[in-house]
Amino acid sequence: MNRILFALTPMTVGRSFWMPARGSTGAEGVDRSFYFVFWVSVCFFALIVGLMVFFVVRYRRREGAAPQASPSQNLPLELTWAGIPVILVFVMFYMGMKGMVDLATPPAGAYEIKVLAKRWSWLFEYPNGHVDQDLHVPLDVPVQLLMRSEDVIHSFYVPTFRVKQDVVPGRYTKTWFRATKEGEHLLLCAEYCGTGHSDMLAHVIVHPAGEYRQWLEDAANFVSRMSPADAGRRLYRIQGCAQCHSVDGKSGIGPTFRNVYGYETVMAGGARVLADENYLRESMLNPNAKVVAGFDAIMPTAQGRMSEEQILAVIEYIKTLSDRGTPSAPETTSGPTTTQVSDERP
Ligand code: CUA
Numbered sequence: 001m002n003r004i005l006f007a008l009t010p011m012t013v014g015r016s017f018w019m020p021a022r023g024s025t026g027a028e029g030v031d032r033s034f035y036f037v038f039w040v041s042v043c044f045f046a047l048i049v050g051l052m053v054f055f056v057v058r059y060r061r062r063e064g065a066a067p068q069a070s071p072s073q074n075l076p077l078e079l080t081w082a083g084i085p086v087i088l089v090f091v092m093f094y095m096g097m098k099g100m101v102d103l104a105t106p107p108a109g110a111y112e113i114k115v116l117a118k119r120w121s122w123l124f125e126y127p128n129g130h131v132d133q134d135l136h137v138p139l140d141v142p143v144q145l146l147m148r149s150e151d152v153i154h155s156f157y158v159p160t161f162r163v164k165q166d167v168v169p170g171r172y173t174k175t176w177f178r179a180t181k182e183g184e185h186l187l188l189c190a191e192y193c194g195t196g197h198s199d200m201l202a203h204v205i206v207h208p209a210g211e212y213r214q215w216l217e218d219a220a221n222f223v224s225r226m227s228p229a230d231a232g233r234r235l236y237r238i239q240g241c242a243q244c245h246s247v248d249g250k251s252g253i254g255p256t257f258r259n260v261y262g263y264e265t266v267m268a269g270g271a272r273v274l275a276d277e278n279y280l281r282e283s284m285l286n287p288n289a290k291v292v293a294g295f296d297a298i299m300p301t302a303q304g305r306m307s308e309e310q311i312l313a314v315i316e317y318i319k320t321l322s323d324r325g326t327p328s329a330p331e332t333t334s335g336p337t338t339t340q341v342s343d344e345r346p
Contacts, residue, residue: 023160023181026103030162033095040088103163106176110144117147117154117167120196122187123238130220131238135187135204137179138212144176155191158204164190179206223309229326232317235310244299247321254299255292262324266293280315
């Protein structure tokens, strides 16, 4: 019996049959509310069903027994069965309300990270301008998220933090937490948002207090620390290229990046252009100069958004996607052929 109780209710770290281990300061209050409601429900279920079964057996119809008149009223009994549930419901309301207000009120001076949700990925923008696909936070520091969506409703959800907040297009939503456990935590989208809903997986990486600043500095300089093709793949994701350009050969809003480099492409107007480095660079900086036949001239320019070094990195990445380009490095062979490009963590 003790083992069952232990499995059903968290003792210290909070891991149980129902919940993963706790990873934030807010988790305990959420668990307390949950287990309170849970055990109240279990007790009443046992009491009501138990009495029902008992009465059905005990007072079943028997040969020769005449039915007796039922009592029509019992004031103390009625007050009891109305009063106890009313008290319990008020306790639940108080716990829930207090928890909700706590979760909705970030402490003053919390560290702010901006979140962009879109079909089907998360982007996290740090105060120094670095953009990452994972959420990196310092240990034991209140972190506030300012969240927006580019398309439909998504929901930011970190089970170990017990944090869940809808991300709604056309408005900002906020949430906050203070992480108490170092390492990786799963982050997912908890609102069905289309075909790739289940791809909206990311991680929260909690860094020890002293190491976070260093991580952030290094992360912002990833182009100079990675191979150009790897940096290009990363930029492809975080600069938003992935939304319009697939890497698997399928056309999207824009042409695919697969087998572009080294091939001739037909432009609107009929001209044939060989896609080399200069063409790719021009397509990023001046997208309307040459528009591929069958596509609209809607691509935003990279001018002012990407450095020459970053543009070169994206070109190197596009070259690895072409059988006439650079053969990809052994450790990245599986990456470019699918849309699920796994990303190295700095
Ligand atoms: Cu985004 Cu589901």
